[in-house]
Amino acid sequence: MKTATISTLILLCFNSILLAQTPQKTVLATASIFADMAENIAGGHVAVKTIVPIGGDPHIYEPTPADARLVANADLILRNALTFEGWLDDLIASANTKAKVVTITEGIEAIHSANKNSSDPHAWMSAANGLIYIENIKNALVEFDPANREVYEFNYGVYRKQLEELDTYIAEQIKKIPAQRRILITSHDAFEYYGKRYGLRLESVLGISTDAEAQTSDMVRLAKVIQESGIPAVFVETTVNPKLLSQIAKDNKVRIGGKLYSDSIGEKGSEAPSYYEMLKYNTDTVVKGLTTDSEAPQTDKTVQKQPGLITWGLLALALVGGFVFVAKKMNG
Numbered sequence: 001m002k003t004a005t006i007s008t009l010i011l012l013c014f015n016s017i018l019l020a021q022t023p024q025k026t027v028l029a030t031a032s033i034f035a036d037m038a039e040n041i042a043g044g045h046v047a048v049k050t051i052v053p054i055g056g057d058p059h060i061y062e063p064t065p066a067d068a069r070l071v072a073n074a075d076l077i078l079r080n081a082l083t084f085e086g087w088l089d090d091l092i093a094s095a096n097t098k099a100k101v102v103t104i105t106e107g108i109e110a111i112h113s114a115n116k117n118s119s120d121p122h123a124w125m126s127a128a129n130g131l132i133y134i135e136n137i138k139n140a141l142v143e144f145d146p147a148n149r150e151v152y153e154f155n156y157g158v159y160r161k162q163l164e165e166l167d168t169y170i171a172e173q174i175k176k177i178p179a180q181r182r183i184l185i186t187s188h189d190a191f192e193y194y195g196k197r198y199g200l201r202l203e204s205v206l207g208i209s210t211d212a213e214a215q216t217s218d219m220v221r222l223a224k225v226i227q228e229s230g231i232p233a234v235f236v237e238t239t240v241n242p243k244l245l246s247q248i249a250k251d252n253k254v255r256i257g258g259k260l261y262s263d264s265i266g267e268k269g270s271e272a273p274s275y276y277e278m279l280k281y282n283t284d285t286v287v288k289g290l291t292t293d294s295e296a297p298q299t300d301k302t303v304q305k306q307p308g309l310i311t312w313g314l315l316a317l318a319l320v321g322g323f324v325f326v327a328k329k330m331n332g
Contacts, residue, residue, distance in 0.1 A: 024045075024046055024047040025046050025047070025075040025076070025144070025145065026046065026047045026048075026049060026073060026074050026075050026076075027042065027046045027047070027048050027049070027074070027075065027076045027077075027078065027141070027144075028048075028049050028050070028051065028070055028071065028074035028076070028077045028078070028099070029048065029049070029050045029051070029077075029078045029079075030050070030051050030052060030058065030077075030078065030079050030080060030084070030085045030088060031050060031051070031052045031056075031058045031080065031084075031085075031263065031264065032050050032052065032053070032054045032056075032264050032265045033124055033263075033264065033265055033275050033278070034050075034078050034079075034080065034104060034124075034133070034137070035048050035049070035050040035078075036265055036274050036275045037104075037130075037133055037134050037137055037159075037275055038078060038137050038141070040134070040155060040159045040274075040275075041134060041137055041138050041141060041152055041155045041156050041159060042141060042152070042155070043151055043152075043155045045145065045148045045151060045152075046075075046076075046141070046144075046145065049070060049074075051063070051067050051070060051071075051091075052264070054264055054265060054266065054267055055238065055239065055264055055266075055267065056239070056264060057239045057240070057263055057264075058084055058085055058263055058264075059084070059086075059263065061085075061087060062087070063087055063091045067091060068091060068094055068095045069095075071091055071092055071095035071097045071099070072095040072096065072097050073097075074097060074099040075099055075100075075144065076099055076100050076102065076140060076141075076144045077092070077097070077099045077100070077101045077102070078102055078104050078137060078140065079101060079102070079103055079104065080103075080104060080105055080121055080123075080124075081103045081105055081121070082105055082110055082119040082120065082121035082123065083118045083119055083121050084121035100140075100144065102136065102137075102140040103136075104133050104136040104137055104140070105121075105123050105132075105133070105136075106132075106136055107132050107136070108123045108129050108132050108133075110123065111123075111192050111193060111196065120189070120192050120193065122189075122190045122191070122192065122193055122262065122263075123193050124193075124275070125190060125191055125192075125193045125194040125262065125279070126167075126193040126194055126196070126197040126198075127163050127164075127166045127167035127170060127197075127279055128167050128197055129193060129197075130163050130166075130167075130275065130279070131160060131163050131164065131167075134156060134159055134160065134163065135156070135160075138152050138153070138156040162276060163276065166276060166279060166280060167197075169280070169283070170197075170198055170279065170280075170283045171197075171198055171199075173283050173284070173287050174198045174199055174200060174283070174286075174287065175199075176287055176291060177286075177287055177290045177291055178290075178291070180229060180230070181229065181230070181231050181232070181290045181291070182199060182200050182201060182290070183200065183201045183202075183203065183225065183229050183231050183290075184200045184201070184202050184203070184235065184286060184290075185203045185204065185222060185225065185226070185231070185234040185235065185245075186202070186203075186204045186205075186234070186235050186236070186237060186245075186260060186262075187204060187205055187206060187235075187236055187237040187240035187241075187242065187244070187245050188204050188205065188206035188237065188240055188262070189202065189204040189206065190204075190237065190262035190263065191204075191260075191262070194282075200286075203221070203222055203225050205218055205219075205222065205244050205245055205248070206218075206240070219244075219248060222234075222248055222252075223248065223251065223252055226248075226252045226254055227252065231254065231290060232254055232255060232257075232289070232290065232292060232293050233249075233254055233255040233256065233257030233258075233289035233290060233292070234248065234249050234254060234255075234256065234257060235256070235257045235258055235259070235260050235285070235286065235289060236256055236258075236259050236260070237259065237260050237261070237262050237263075238259050238260070238261050238262070238264065238266065239261075239262065239263045239264050240262075242256070242259075255289070257285065257286070257288070257289020257290065258285040258286075258288070258289055259285075260282045260285060260286070261278045261281065261282060265277075265278050266278070
């Protein structure tokens with residue numbers, strides 16, 4: 001083992017001893033995904049909190065007085081930007097905080113909406129972009145708390161390796177889906193970065209924000225995609241009402257392939273209690289849903305009876321033929 005590595009491990013142990021004796025500074029993330037990233041790098045050396053709770057929808061979130069207190073007492077605030085937290089600037093202004101605000105999507109090539117003059121905020125849905133997120137978070141923590149630089153650098157290195165392997169895993173799994181079925185239909189347009197990175201065509205009921213209403217044209221468009229592609233499943237999301245997409249699935253006789261996580265990780269004990277597990281679970285769910293054929297529709301009861309009628313008819317003809325044959329023999 002190299003001397004530098006031994007020194008880092010010793011530093012980690014020493015800092016763990018001092019951790020309980022030192023008042024922790026507070027890092028505040030706007031959403032649970034970014035809080036999880038920060039916790040992986042911080043390793044307990046700062047208190048990481050989040051504004052939008054797990055399971056909440058950041059697109060339509062309404063801050064509370066408690067959130068204003070969180071912002072006022074924070075030392076560092078991590079935000080996604082790209083139109084994701086439209087409520088954040090007002091919250092920061094009203095809280096009169098002295099915290100440094102860091103945009104963790106810096107350096108990411110944003111996807112822009114074709115219909116509106118806005119950016120798609122869901123850049124974290126690609127593990128490759130996740131690597132940019134965690135580097136920005138690591139740099140923010142190092143600048144914010146230079147005394148623990150080696151700890152943050154070490155944790156970041158481990159985490160980076162995990163996300164690099166995950167990026168490769170996702171790409172390999174998506175290739176298992178037949179090319180004509182690589183179409184992902186979801187509740188809202190949160191998977192464009194995922195699709196662009198891993199080779200999926202994306203369609204959704206709603207746009208990049210859940211703060212919108214579906215139009216009849218959206219239903220017609222998705223029905224056409226389902227009929228032309230023959231995909232066996234569509235996918236709902238954990239933070240979006242599944243009613244519309246469930247109706248589309250029913251009308252077009254396809255399955256709900258599962259629930260995907262997009263704007264929030266899951267609770268502890270769920271399938272996706274972390275950013276890493278969220279992307280892996282989503283991938284496994286999508287691959288299973290798009291490679292498994294829909295259940296065959298139930299056969300009509302009149303059709304089920306038909307083989308029985310044919311059998312009885314053939315038996316009757318055979319009996320009549322038998323009687324005729326016997327009668328001819330006797331007369332002969």
